[in-house]
Amino acid sequence: MVKEVTKLIHKYLRHDKKFPHVWCPGCGNGVILGALIRAIDRLGLEKDEIVLASGIGCSGRMPVYVDFNTLHATHGRALTFATGIKLAKSSLTVITVMGDGDATAIGGNHFIHAARRNLNITAIIINNQIYGMTGGQSSPTTPYGCYASTATYGHIEHAFSIAELAKTAGASFVGRGTVYHIHLLEKLIKHAIVKRGFSVVEVISNCHIQFGRRNQMEDPVTMLEWMRDHSVTVEKAKDMEAEALKGFFTIGILADVEKPIYTEEYTNIQKRAKLLNPL
């Protein structure tokens, strides 16, 4: 098993640079990177065919470590430059990795419009409920009443659900996993990459350093146990009363709908434009 993991690392990581990585010991980002690499490997994708684009934050370090075509650019804008890349080179598999603040605060507008537009792009959003890299400030997913470096008396804003936001905005595929349920996570990422259309995987992850420490979960194990104890699979949740679901979040496939993707629609536009107004 260890051998297998090492082989994959050598195959996909830029192991000649930037290591050791910047993530804190026990960070969920490594688990997510591992799941992403295994998903790509099992799908048999060539690394040259993949673009991994990120925003800024701890999640933004991911493109530094993997040997795909990678783009590490502006905070909140990963989906906009992914849109540009996908249109200019539609044959590439375009994946973005963002954090919760990255994708839903500064990049929130891009996120809902990317979902509405339905390009064939995969968005992995790591939700650790906090701005980790900058020192534990509250984010749009910091739960009500929790503590952050900018919410020292308890957070009085209400968190929104990234997965529900994606569904409402029109994403073709929406999944939610955690870094505790690693097999499910790999499956969701695989599904999202294969799915034709805008696909979102929200990953509940642990930032025990910035979030946990301020909220009585200061080690990674406690946080992983919290995920285990507060998640319910979509299948199980179906048979549960709303009252019983209070305090739990669902994991699994939350939406999987068929709709025409943007580039297909645009190819039709190109045909129509040429037919109606030949040059």
Added chain:
Amino acid sequence: MVERVLLKGNIAIAKGAIAAGCRYYFGYPITPQNDIPEYLSSELPKVGGTFIQAESEVASINMVLGASAAGARVMTSSSGPGISLMQEGMSYMAGSELPGLIVNVMRVGPGLGGIAPTQGDYFQATKGGGHGDYFNIVLAPASVQEMYDLAIKAFELSDKYRNPAMILCDAILGQMKEPVALEEAEEVTLEAKPWALDGSKGRKPQFLKTLYLSDGEQEAHNLELKEKYDRIREEEALFEGKGLGDCEIVVVAFGTVSRIVKTAIQMARKEGIKIGMIRPITLFPFPASIIRETAKKIPRIMVVEMNTGQMLEDVKLSIENGVKLGFYGRPGGGIPTPEEILKEIKVMLDEEGF
């Protein structure tokens, strides 16, 4: 066979872009440049290109960044308030050395201002505009023909130097119509971009970034950029000179204002006053040496702008001590008349005892 057609300035830019091989446009509505996205939304699909109306100017410029990273010729356009929102993306493009065309059809400001023409965005365009130590290549057309020609030129320079390029024009140039000679349509073959994220095999790992954390790494990157800007300054400065051989005073003006100055020059010649003009066509690189050399022979310079004195500073930096420098500006949508300009020039010449 060169085709001559009557075109609006905004459309000329769009046509120039297509002629240059631009196949991607991302933008957000704002007056007075809406003809550009409207035209391209119907024309790009015909040539296999793609148009997206983005959710904001912030989105537009970052979509430009993405398509550029994948190796495509790509553009956006806007006006003052939207261009301000794009500064973030332009800084990242400059930092990761990505080409692309940004068109600013200037409207008055600060703030929302209005939709009247101005040259008030000169500083923002030519001094970087966003954060960090960088420059855009800035071209300033003065006719609808140049809107077309300089759009093509902007893409060439932008690719050549891997640097964002801007066309800085105003509401007058964008909205007026003039005859334009169009280049014969031919397939544009772009030079290979080995740095692009295009999925090519057998390559070294490709990684576009603007983050340099190791000791001295950022400084080295900045110095490399500086070397590039110096090369651009050395090789790409463009200007138009008029009546410089026998004049008593030289006017420096760009874009729309240069057209008005030409009328003032004709009026003055009838009165026996000889006025010359230097019209910078590239604002970055600024044609400093022609201004410096001309001022040595004719030490009277008058700068005329539709702002309160922005290019004036670059002219000041270009000339040596002992040159008499005058300025006439009309900001906030005011457009100088030839009579006003001539009057200001006469005042300056009178002070000198002419």
